[in-house]
Amino acid sequence: xxxxxxxxxxxxxxxxxxxxxxxxxxxxxxxxxxxxxxxxxxxxxxxxxxxxxxxxxxxxxxxxxxxxxxxxxxxxxxxxxxxxxxxxxxxxxxxxxxxxxxxxxxxxxxxxxxxxxxxxxxxxxxxxxxxxxxxxxxxxxxxxxxxxxxxxxxxxxxxxxxxxxxxxxxxxxxxxxxxxxxxxxxxxxxxxxxxxxxxxxxxxxxxxxxxxxxxxxxxxxxxxxxxxxxxxxxxxxxxxxxxxxxxxxxxxxxxxxxxxxxxxxxxxxxxxxxxxxxxxxxxxxxxxxxxxxxxxxxxxxxxxxxxxxxxxxxxxxxxxxxxxxxxxxxxxxxxxxxxxxxxxxxxxxxxxxxxxxxxxxxxxxxxxxxxxxxxxxxxxxxxxxxxxxxxxxxxxxxxxxxxxxxx
Amino acid sequence: xxxxxxxxxxxxxxxxxxxxxxxxxxxxxxxxxxxxxxxxxxxxxxxxxxxxxxxxxx
Numbered sequence: 001x002x003x004x005x006x007x008x009x010x011x012x013x014x015x016x017x018x019x020x021x022x023x024x025x026x027x028x029x030x031x032x033x034x035x036x037x038x039x040x041x042x043x044x045x046x047x048x049x050x051x052x053x054x055x056x057x058x059x060x061x062x063x064x065x066x067x068x069x070x071x072x073x074x075x076x077x078x079x080x081x082x083x084x085x086x087x088x089x090x091x092x093x094x095x096x097x098x099x100x101x102x103x104x105x106x107x108x109x110x111x112x113x114x115x116x117x118x119x120x121x122x123x124x125x126x127x128x129x130x131x132x133x134x135x136x137x138x139x140x141x142x143x144x145x146x147x148x149x150x151x152x153x154x155x156x157x158x159x160x161x162x163x164x165x166x167x168x169x170x171x172x173x174x175x176x177x178x179x180x181x182x183x184x185x186x187x188x189x190x191x192x193x194x195x196x197x198x199x200x201x202x203x204x205x206x207x208x209x210x211x212x213x214x215x216x217x218x219x220x221x222x223x224x225x226x227x228x229x230x231x232x233x234x235x236x237x238x239x240x241x242x243x244x245x246x247x248x249x250x251x252x253x254x255x256x257x258x259x260x261x262x263x264x265x266x267x268x269x270x271x272x273x274x275x276x277x278x279x280x281x282x283x284x285x286x287x288x289x290x291x292x293x294x295x296x297x298x299x300x301x302x303x304x305x306x307x308x309x310x311x312x313x314x315x316x317x318x319x320x321x322x323x324x325x326x327x328x329x330x331x332x333x334x335x336x337x338x339x340x341x342x343x344x345x346x347x348x349x350x351x352x353x354x355x356x357x358x359x360x361x362x363x364x365x366x367x368x369x370x371x372x373x374x375x376x377x378x379x380x381x382x383x384x385x386x387x388x389x390x391x392x393x394x395x396x397x398x399x400x401x402x403x404x405x406x407x
Numbered sequence: 408x409x410x411x412x413x414x415x416x417x418x419x420x421x422x423x424x425x426x427x428x429x430x431x432x433x434x435x436x437x438x439x440x441x442x443x444x445x446x447x448x449x450x451x452x453x454x455x456x457x458x459x460x461x462x463x464x465x
Contacts, residue, residue, distance in 0.1 A: 010435070023442050024454070035457040040442050042451035047439045051432065066443040074449065081451035352454070359455035367459035 007351075007382050009375065011050060016090055016103035017371040018046060019378065022352045028374045029088065029103070033365045035374060037355060041067065042081060046101075049091060053098035056082065114190025117176035117183035118143060124177075125156055130165035131212040132277050137169050142177040149177045150307065151197040155204060157305050157314035161260075161281035162208075173207050175200075205278070209264040213276045216266035220369075220377060223362035224333075226258040227251070232275045232328040233405050234263070235336050236361045239310075242338035245288045248315065249394045250401070252295050257282075257317045258328070265330065269372075271379035273330040281314030289313065332404045333358075333381075336389045336397075344396035346389045351378075354386040 007026075011018035019026045025043035027036045038046075044066055048054060054062070059082075060075045071077070082099055085091045089104040124147055125140040138159060140152060155175075176183040176191070182200040183191040186207050194200035206221070213219050224236035225247040235243045244260050251257045257279055264276025284292055284299060292315070293299045302313040335349070335357050349357075355378075365374065385404065391397045 008438070010438070020438055023445055032459045034459065037454040037456075039448035039450075039452050039454055040445045041448050042453075044439055044442045045451050047435050047442070051435055051439075066439070067446040067449060069446060069449050071449055077450035355457070356455045359457050363457055365457060365459045369459070 007375070007378050010047070011101070012371070013103045013105075015105040017375065019375070020047075021378065021382070022350050024352050026378065027090070028371060029090070030371060032367050033369045033371075033374055035365065037352060037359075045078065045081060049099055049101050053094055053096075053100040055096075055098045059099070115183070115193050117141075117174075117185070117191045118178050120144075121176050121178070124152065127159070128165045128167070128169050129159065129162040131162055131208060131279070132214065134171075134211045134214050135165045135167060135169035136171040136173060136211050138173050138175075140175045140177065143179055145179055146177040149197075150305075151182060151200060152177055153303065154305050154307055155201060157303060158201075158205075158280045158283075159208075160314055161279050161316040163279075171211065173204065175204070205262055208278055208280075209262070209276055212278055213264055213266055216274070216276065219264040219266040219276050219366055221262055221264055221364045221366075222358065223261065224263055225260045226263045226275050226277060227255040227401075228258060228275070228328055229255065229402065229405050231331045231405055232258060233401060234265075234275075234330055234333045236333060236358055237335045237337065238361050240285075241361075242336060244282050244284055245292065245338070246336055246391075246394075246397065248282050248284065248292055248296065248317070250398060251317050253394070253398050255401075265377075265380075267373070267376045267380045269376060271376050271383055273380040273384060275328045275330050277328075279317070281316045283312040284315050286311045330380075330384060331407060332385045332387065334387045334389050334401070334404070335361075336391065338392065339390050340392055342390060342392050344389070344391040344393060344400065346387045346400060349386050349388050351381050351386070355381060 008020040009017065010020055015030050017028045020043060023040040023043060025038035025046050027038065041063065044063060045059065048059060048062055056075065056079055059078055063078060064070060064074055086093065090101065091099050092102050094100050121141040121143045123139065124142045126137065128135060128137045142149060142152060171187050174185040182194045182197055184194065184200055184203050185191045192203065194203065209221060222234060222236060224234045225243040226232050226234055227247060227250055235246060237243055247257065247260050258275055258277035259279055260282040261280060263278050266274045266276050289299055296315055299313055299315055302315065305312050305314060333354060
């Protein structure tokens with residue numbers, strides 16, 4: 001299933017690596033990795049510059065000839081792209097006014113400053129959890145006027161899905177909710193201060209993923225649900241695509257549950273992707289409470305969590321479904337979409353399309369990823385079957401996904 | 408097995424390096440010719456950016 005697509009590295013330096021992928025240009029710049037996907041015109045532009053230095057007019061002629069276009073705006077459009085690349089310091093203008101490739105290495109960003117957390121706060125939550133066999137304690141303190149802070153309600157509801165552990169763990173995530181800031185300290189390091197509670201929540205989630213990954217040091221974070229039998233599948237897509245509902249329904253059909261909203265991905269040198277599970281409570285939006293209550297009666301009794309414009313309840317799935325598993329190979333990436341009264345259809349999608357969909361849904365690279373690791377990540381996408389799925393009937397989806405995960 | 412190790416130790420002479428570099432040029436030209444068949448995107452544009460900042464929980 002799925003075809004293997006060639007990823008061709010065409011440029012490499014300390015601060016920039018460039019590939020051709022399905023006629024698109026993929027660039028990764030460092031030290032903090034940022035991956036950009038450019039269209040085929042940009043790919044042609046780069047290939048021309050890799051062959052020698054060109055002035056704007058020469059490039060306009062070559063590109064117009066290559067793409068058989070005579071847009072009066074082509075010089076403006078090429079100029080904008082070239083200016084952007086000059087700004088990024090990937091290319092520069094030589095003494096003759098010609099563009100040449102010459103990426104500059106920028107220094108790593110300054111280290112994070114730690115601060116002290118307010119002392120006048122009491123413990124409002126403390127539990128020891130175990131994710132993927134790795135235990136840690138979550139300890140939350142809050143100042144007197146912040147003991148019902150929405151961040152506290154959301155984080156504890158999110159963590160409700162994790163397996164509770166009874167032993168004394170070596171690692172601890174300390175959080176202090178102050179009247180203005182939220183303070184987060186990982187494993188006895190100093191506190192980092194957050195004004196935005198979303199940012200603080202993301203920091204906590206990254207910590208949970210780090211614990212789940214254990215020894216694996218490089219991984220990406222995907223906005224996806226993950227399910228499996230022997231191996232695993234990723235269900236990705238934008239919020240509202242129906243990932244969580246599908247996940248909850250499939251878990252009823254015997255699928256093991258590994259994560260609903262954010263999961264990690266660890267990719268090795270053989271471009272083999274392993275899932276880093278994060279089995280949080282599933283966030284079920286208000287419009288699906290009626291449908292899912294017949295399968296999960298507990299849903300009616302759970303606390304309602306409001307964040308942004310969303311109203312949800314975090315449904316913990318049975319722990320027996322997701323404990324003590326070793327690394328699980330990712331056998332496919334599926335972008336599901338629920339549509340009423342349609343026949344289930346699935347179609348393979350290109351790597352560029354899947355990468356674009358992942359970016360739309362929300363994906364981030366580990367901030368210490370090297371250029372080789374970014375390449376392994378791209379290679380993993382090339383080698384892993386990728387599909388768009390439209391469905392209305394859960395049994396049909398169940399049958400098809402079971403076949404996909406078994407291959 | 409031994410033969411394989413030996414072959415990796417042979418020093419590349421300058422002539423071979425030249426031929427490697429001209430192969431790279433040929434590859435680039437081939438890629439360029441292939442890309443020329445696609446005219447779906449006239450303007451060079453970024454399609455998506457993926458960075459190291461944390462993804463948002465929905």
